[in-house]
Amino acid sequence: MTSHGIALVTGASQGIGKAIALRLAADGFDIAVNDVPAGKAKLDELSQEIVEKGRKTCILLGDVSVERDVEDMINAVVEHMGRLDVMVANAGICITKPILESMFQQAGEF
Numbered sequence: 001m002t003s004h005g006i007a008l009v010t011g012a013s014q015g016i017g018k019a020i021a022l023r024l025a026a027d028g029f030d031i032a033v034n035d036v037p038a039g040k041a042k043l044d045e046l047s048q049e050i051v052e053k054g055r056k057t058c059i060l061l062g063d064v065s066v067e068r069d070v071e072d073m074i075n076a077v078v079e080h081m082g083r084l085d086v087m088v089a090n091a092g093i094c095i096t097k098p099i100l101e102s103m104f105q106q107a108g109e110f
Contacts (some may be wrong), residue, residue, distance in 0.1 A: 001054045004028040006081045008073065010064050011091030013039030018046055020088050022053075029086065030056040032077045037061045056081065064091045 007024045011017035012033035021031050031050050033043050043059045050057040058080045062069030077084045 002028070003030045003056070005085030006030050006032065006077060006083055007086035007088065008032040008034065008060070008077050008084055009088045009090055010034045010073075012046060013042035017088075017090040018042075020090060021046060022049060024086070024088075025050045025053045025055040025057075028055075030081060032058050032060055032073075032081060032084075034060045034062060034064070034073055034091070036063050064089070 004027065007021075007029045009017050009021040009024070009031060012021045012031075013035035017033075017035070021033055025031050033046055033050075035043055040059070040061060043061075047057045047059055058077070060073045060076050062073050064070055074084060074087075
């Protein structure tokens with residue numbers, strides 16, 4: 001099956017990242033999936049779903065807040081899949097707390 005390209009999706013073990021990875025696979029992209037090591041089991045399951053769609057995949061563990069991890073991820077995609085055409089920077093965390101607490105903490109006043 002011909003590929004439309006190679007995509008890397010960060011934060012792909014669950015939620016929006018997983019949905020993006022599956023959609024890109026359904027649209028004909030081969031997918032490299034990333035998350036932190038704690039998400040490895042979920043990435044394994046996602047990779048199986050991608051393979052079942054007839055697409056190639058690879059798992060890349062790393063923390064997108066660490067520049068060296070990001071460099072290593074990009075290099076690994078090119079090494080294992082031949083190139084990188086699309087990168088979806090989806091990874092992130094949501095810390096829920098009152099806005100004033102967040103503002104004062106950033107200003108160093110909390």
